[in-house]
Each structure stands twice: as C-alpha cells, then as structure tokens.
Amino acid sequence: MRTRPLKVALLGCGVVGSEVARIMTTHADDLTARIGAPVELAGVAVRRPSKVRDGIDPALVTTDATALLKRGDIDVAIEVIGGIEPARTLITTAFEHGISVVSANKALLAQDGAALHAAAEAAGLDLYYEAAVAGAIPLVRPMRESLAGDKINRVMGIVNGTTNFILDKMDSTGAGYQEALDEATALGYAEADPTADVEGYDAAAKAAILAGIAFHTRVRLDDVYREGMTEVSAADFASAKRMGCTIKLLAILERAADGESVTARVHPAMIPLTHPLASVREAYNAVFVEAEAAGRLMFYGPGAGGAPTASAVLGDLVAVCRNKLAEAKGPGESAYTQLPVSPMGDVVTRYHISLDVADKPGVLAQVATTFAEHGVSIDTVRQQGKDGEASLVVVTHRAPDAALSGTVEALRKLDTVRGVASIMRVEGE
C-alpha cells in the first residue's frame, strides 16, 4: 500500500461539507483500506472563516479557494458550494491543474454539464457527481455502469424530498397546499423561499442530468418541461383517492416508441396506489428505472441531508482516488446517441379532468364529442349533479399531450362547461 497520502481540497463547508470533513476524519482508516492509500484533507475553502467548525483544523481553512487549487499538491477537489459561480470557475481551475473533481452540484451540472465533462475529458481527469441526484441513493453509478449493457427506456422518479413531504402530508391529513407547506417549513423540510422546490426547478435540474445518463444523450435544463405543484389541491387528492391513486411530483424521462427521440418533464401526476412510487413517504426519494433487459428497477432512499449527501460524495471520492492510483479515469460523459428532445406536446400520457358543467341533458354528449374531435379516447366518465350544477370527471386513454391540452382548450369554450376545475396527468399504469 502506498503511504504518501492523496490530498483533498474541500470547497465549501456547509451542511454537506462539514459532514464530509467529519467522516474523512472519523473513518480515515476505512477510507485508507478501501482506497489503498491514505487520504488527507489538505485544505478547506470557505466564505466565512470565522465560523467555528468542529473537528476541522483551523490551519486548513482558507477563503482563497483558487490558491488552494493552484498550490500544486491537491489530487482531488470536492465541490459542495452549490450554485453556478464560483463553483463553475473553481471546477474548471481544478481541471486546469490536474485535479479530479467530485461535485454535488445539480444546478451547475444541469446547466453546464457538457462543458465541464468536456474539460474533464480533455484533461484526462474524473468528474463524479453521484450526490447531485437523489442524495445518498446510488443512482448515477448504477445507471451509468450497472446498466451500461442495457437499454433504459423510461425513468420515473420522486427526486425532490420537500415536495414529496408536502404531498404526503396533503394525502395523509387532507391538508391544503399552504398548510402542508407551512408544516414542511416549520420542520425544516422547506426553505424560507421554497420556489426552487415547489415550482419544480430542483427536480428539473435532476431530470436533465438523469436523462443524459439514461439515454446517452445531452439534455439541457431548457429541454425539460416543468410544472410546479403549488396548484395541487385537497380536492385533487380526493379525486385521486376515488381512482385508487395518490399524487406525486414526478420527473419522467422517456424514450419515444420509435427510439429516435426522448422527452423529459417534471409535473405533478396521479399514480396508482399499487405503484411502488406511491408508497414513498415523507421526504424520501425514489427512482423507478425501466430497462429493456433488466425490467423494472427501483432505487429508494434519503434524497437530501448532510450525512446522506456526504455518503454519496465519499463513495465518489473513493472511486476517484482509486482511479488516480491506477492512473486511470472512470467513465466520462456518454452522449453518443445525440437524440433530439421532443417538446411536451409529443409526450403520450393520460389526463384526469374535472369539469363544472350545466346540469342538463346533452352536456355529456357535447363533451364527449369534443374529446373525439381531438382524437382523445375517453377511458371513464363520472357524472355528479345537484341543484342545476354538475361535475364531470373524465379520465382519458393515452394520447399526445398536445391533443389533450387542445381538448381542454376547446372544452373551456363550450357554453355548457362553466369551468375546468382541475387537470392532472395520470402516470404509472
């Protein structure tokens, strides 16, 4: 075994970074045995050096991350700063100085993954990022390596813990969105500004990364259709229950039937209670992967948090250090298929639509005609009426999303339709 240690620069020392530092210290012997050489925390770059950091030698702390990367003895950099800058520049600097990188930065990888991968490849270095998607759940490595001999056709996952916590609360207590959000905030599951979570931006970034891995193609953040879950109501949950469903915010990545294009989207959807994703509670994450040979796989675990994310970072650190010792590099970006990403209108899915309608004869016929005119086949209709008011709940068969939204637009124009109370996609047959 080599005795000269591999040197690690830790960029960022917040919730995740401090856990990484703690585990590197407390489990140093295990890491040494698993890597085949000692690994040493050689420097910690932070914004606020005055903050007390338990267990971290103050002599290692610096505010000058760039100087740390340039000093010449660093083997691996761990980037747990988050956000675009300065993370992007620092990762690029690392590659320029022969330093492999482990990153937990989903926003950056979703936005600039291609350029960063290219920089790593050109320098013959590793860029690992298991922690960027679904926290502790091994997902990037299984999809990139275990399924490397298979063809992934579909990925459907709960990749945001905050929104799953809120939706689970709404489901189990009958609470409305605001009430459930307030509880999530009080318990620390939601941030003061929950926009990135509840509007689906966080999930969309993960969806872009996963789609790239699943389909060996490049999927940009802008390619991901995104709908948040702030409009999901207690009434929607009641409707879902009547259908034997619950509601989850899902990231769904699909290969088209002809294999020539892919789609990527994030939106709330009803899924049957019998689907494995339906029983994912609280802030847990889970990702369902359908591959041609492997069949249906699911990966489940904590999608966020300091220690779980640190676990994923350290797994990558061990791999990257092993590669360094072997003078090899792990698999880089695989984007050889270059499949186009189709717009949301091309996605084939099902709709659950609640309409407020006039309670008079002929309404159902008129509604049914509208569906037929748009080529959308109806699966079930439930009609409920009282006091001249009535509601129609229509569940469709699978149809292109464009045809479904065209139908809804036409329904809104019917005299007999007083309003469209809710529209939700139905997934997971």
Added chain:
Amino acid sequence: MRTRPLKVALLGCGVVGSEVARIMTTHADDLTARIGAPVELAGVAVRRPSKVRDGIDPALVTTDATALLKRGDIDVAIEVIGGIEPARTLITTAFEHGISVVSANKALLAQDGAALHAAAEAAGLDLYYEAAVAGAIPLVRPMRESLAGDKINRVMGIVNGTTNFILDKMDSTGAGYQEALDEATALGYAEADPTADVEGYDAAAKAAILAGIAFHTRVRLDDVYREGMTEVSAADFASAKRMGCTIKLLAILERAADGESVTARVHPAMIPLTHPLASVREAYNAVFVEAEAAGRLMFYGPGAGGAPTASAVLGDLVAVCRNKLAEAKGPGESAYTQLPVSPMGDVVTRYHISLDVADKPGVLAQVATTFAEHGVSIDTVRQQGKDGEASLVVVTHRAPDAALSGTVEALRKLDTVRGVASIMRVEGE
C-alpha cells in the same frame, strides 16, 4: 476509438447465456460506444453442441471450454454455467491465461469467493459478479463502490424470487404452503426440485456474498444461519395479519452494536406491512441497506430470469472491458476488517410465539415467569380460550436468539403448555 475488438468467451449458453449472446449481437453498436472499442463474441462453450441456438454462429460453438480459454486471444470470459465444477476450474484457467471474468455464479462465489478473488488479484485481473446476487438489481456495485465511503450496519433483503412468490400467494389468497408451491411450479417460478429455494440454500449463498461486501470481511457459506420456509402455515399468516405484519423469507446481515462482529442469517420472519419490503410482490427481489451516513436505502427489481440476469452480466462486461482498455482493474475483494461471524444465538431479535395451553388460572403467570427466568421481556400477550383449550400468543421485546430459544425449550416442558404451535422471528421495526 480502438478498432481491434475485445474478444469474449461465453462459458455456458442456457437461459442467461443465450440472452447475453443475443444482446451482444443486437446491441453491438451501443456496447462499442460505451466501451470505447468493439466487443466480439469469440467463442461459446456448451455441453450439448447439437442444440439449435438462434442467432449464434455455429462456428463459434465448442464443447472444449478449456481450449477456448487457452487459445490466446480471449480478453474476457463470461461464466454462466453455474454450480461448482467445471465453473471453478474454468475461471481459474481464465485467470492463468490473463483473462478477466464476469460470473453469475452465486454458489461458487459463496463457497470459493476468497480463493477466486485471490487468483484474480494475483493476476491483476477483474472478477465481477453483479449477476450473482439479486439478478438485474444493481447491488454489488452500489454496495462496493457507491457506499465505499460509508459504513453499512445492516442489510435485510428478499433475495429469492421463488420463495417470495410462494409467500406472496399464501398472503394474498390464504393458501397453504403446498398449494402455493404447486402454483409456483406450474407457472415456472419453482423448479421440479425446489429444495435450494424453499430451504433457503440459494438465499444463504447470496447472504454470504452480500455480507462479505457489506462488512469488508470474509463470510463463508457455513457462517450463514439458515432456516427454510416450508413450515410457514396459513395460520402463521393469520397471526401475522393480526399484528399488522406479513411473512417474508429474509436474508439479514448485521454488524453487532459494538462493531466487533457480524451475523448472517436466512429465515422466514414477520415484518410490518408498513416496511418497504412488505410490499415486494410476486417473484421480485428487494434489498434494504442501512448505512451510517446514507441512512436507509432500498434496491428493488427482478431477481432472476434470463434477460434481467443478462443485463447485470453485460453491465459488468462493459466495466471489465473498459478496465482492460485502460490497463487498470476494478475494485477487488475488500476483506480488511476480518470481523468474526457470531453464531445465531448472539443475534438480537424478537419472537412471535403461539402456544396451546390448558385453559386454567395461573397459566399465564407460569408462562410469564419462564420468559422472565430467561431474561426475555414480553411486549404483548394475547390469550384466547374455549372449551378447556386455550392459546397464548406472545410477542417479545428484543433479546438474544439463544435466550429466546432457551425460553421456548423451557416452555415445552411446562405441564400447562400442550404444544408450541409456531415460533417466528419478528423483524423490521
């Protein structure tokens, strides 16, 4: 990209082997792109060359596996023969001739894993075996690599599809063991001689392999405590239901509280319906992993079958080929902790015990005293009596298995206890 192909010898061409050959042919371009060089099926060693094999060039087929390995141009051997011999000798021969190996052979790895890993290590070659445990489910790689920076404390899994199918049938239909087994046999889920599955031998082999990976120690097949599930009755399922539980055949691997030893066992157990493993239906497998930093993870998917197992084999093939091209090798056996494996008596668990007792005053006191004398604390007791006969159902708190089995032995000797109707461990709090 390199144009000279990597050459693969396929040893065995049964259900899994023929799927491997099929995918290597139909997905050759994808494999080339992912490996970085073409990969070529250079020979297929079989027992019965006369059997027609769709899509395999007859010129590749040979009955002399040894000569195939010795001919000098093979880079990787895929061993999908199963069983101990000739698989063991062939794998050893492969290593002697500079050939890395992908194997799906759980029996061999559980029995001779240490020697085979040592041979691979000495030759600087890879021995990959994702397919040996839980078929298509990425489990070996995530545990060995993704969690390489974490400390796994507990693994609990359903790793045998046949028995899960039988138990699921018993649970959902109220059928007895024999009836459910007959259905499994008729549907092809159980073999004509189901011993290896129903007596837990198959699960024990996987448990030994998983324990080795989880705890970085060597666990021999003989170290794994094993109980089959042929005694599980419809009455046990009724009892389980009353407790809000179901019954699964589980492989459970635990690190002792002091971290100084481990245990490995396979037996049927009651688990709460709220536990993620409770909802694993039909012949699916799932493995729950608890790690210090990552928390609770679960991996779910098809645990057997030609295509799923081939998916795992091909994932390994891609990795091993990539290592060959990089003139590197992947992680080998990690057994540096050398922890002792404690006997079943040291396992701390809970019991569910049904007793047939005399329906007279003082029986409960006598039974309770027996538990107390053995240091076993009672969680709940349910008493049911009619016509001079009565039953007592006792659920204990956690206690060493030795104390629990000592209690049961003492209970059997009590005059007032007419019989011990069933004993089952309760897991997954």
